[in-house]
Amino acid sequence: MHPFSYTRVSDTRQALNAARAGGRYIAGGTTLVDLMRETVERPDTLVDISALPLDEITVTERGGLRIGALVTMSEAAAHPKVRTLYPVVSQALELSASAQLRNMATIGGNIMQRTRCTYFRDVTADCNKRQPGSGCAAREGVNRTHAILGTSDACVATHPSDVAVAFAALEATVRLLGPDGKRGVPFADFLLRPGRTPDREQALRKGELITSVEIPALPQPLKSGYLKVRDRQSYEFALTSAAVALHMRGGVIREAKVAAGGVGTVPWKLPEVERALIGRRPSDALWTAAAEKAAEGARPLTHNRFKVALLRRTVERQLRIVGGTK
Known part of the structure; x- marks a missing residue:
């Protein structure tokens, strides 16, 4: 680990000033400290923001839910409003990491975490995400465990967050505070596909701070859930996952929100699956037909071709669990 300086701030003004001077924000530290230990990240200054007043969960004026950036994963998963309104978020959080890490890691830090690609974390390997222009060792x-959707010649790494898949499905907004004031970024635009610049992973401007993630009000009753398929049942990242939320009225699906994880360079929204569901009545045939669209555009690599079929089966299974049959 390389030498660095450390400062702790007590208000957002101090945080923004420290970031403007080149500091890196840290709260739970469950990702950044690991990367520093492995010398993947080498910040000169850490700005501890854990004392900022960003640790509340509140209902918005329109009936959505605002989750503060410093709310821990375990606090968010256990919150009555989250569990009642958006169980897909609670389930995604509870299927993440270990209980100890969930007690430390924050919502803001979770969506900012970097890939678990072994080549990214091995400083002797070629990785465009870590060192632009060096190549991508994972391709050959x-x-x-790598991505089949949203890849480029420069990068095929997956985004590791489970709750980010739920946020993507629910079409959440990331609220930011920076030197130029406040702004909101739709979750679909916050995490960036690699393209030719895989080292740029989020749509953050210099010095910006995540203040909250805001889930919009969705029609009720809303049934939702998260399914994670992995090599082992604990402390493992997804091979595939599916976040599904359905609003049904009169026996017909009126709203459908679906996203997949473990298969994309970012949490992968599935609009074609959603369109196949809306206006239809639940049935086994519908779940199968809609799930067939989940892997459209996939570009599998040598060792992850199985993910194409696995993704379809995962989405179909979760549609069946959430939507049932008539």
Whole structure:
């Protein structure tokens, strides 16, 4: 680990000033400290924001839910409003990491976490995300766990967050505070596909601070849930996952929100699956037909071709769990 300085701030003005001077924000530290230990990240200054007043969960004026950036994963998962209104978020959080990490890690830090690609974390390997222009060792290497959607010649790494998949499905907004004031970024635009610049992972401007993630009010009753398929049942990242939220009225699906994880360079929204569901009545045939659209545009690599079929089966299974059959 390289030498660095540390400062703790007590208000957002101090945080923004420290970031403007080149500091990196840290709260739970469950990702950044790991990367510093592995010398993947080498910040000169850490700005501890854990004392900022960003640790509340509140209902918005329109009936949505605002989750403060410093709310821990375990607090968010256990919150009555989250569990009642958006169980897909609670389930995604509870299927993430270990209980100890969930007690430390924050919502803002979770969506900011960097890929678990072994080549990214091995400083001796070529990685455009870590060192632009060096190449992507994963493309011709061992790529069983890598992405099949949203990839480019420069990068095939998956985004590791589970709750980000739920936020993507629910079409959340990331609220930011920066030197130029406040702004909101739709979750679909916040995490960036690699393209030719895989080192730029979020739509953050210099010095900006995540203040909250805001889930919009959705029609009720809303049934939702998260399914994670992995090699083992604990402390493992997804091979595939599916976040599904359905609003049904009169026996017909009126709203459908679906996204997948473990298969994309970002949490992967599935609009074609959603369109196939809206206006239809639940049935086994519908779940199968809609799920067939989940892997459209997939570009599998040598070792992860199985993810195409696995993604379809995962989405179909979760549609069946959430929507049932008539």
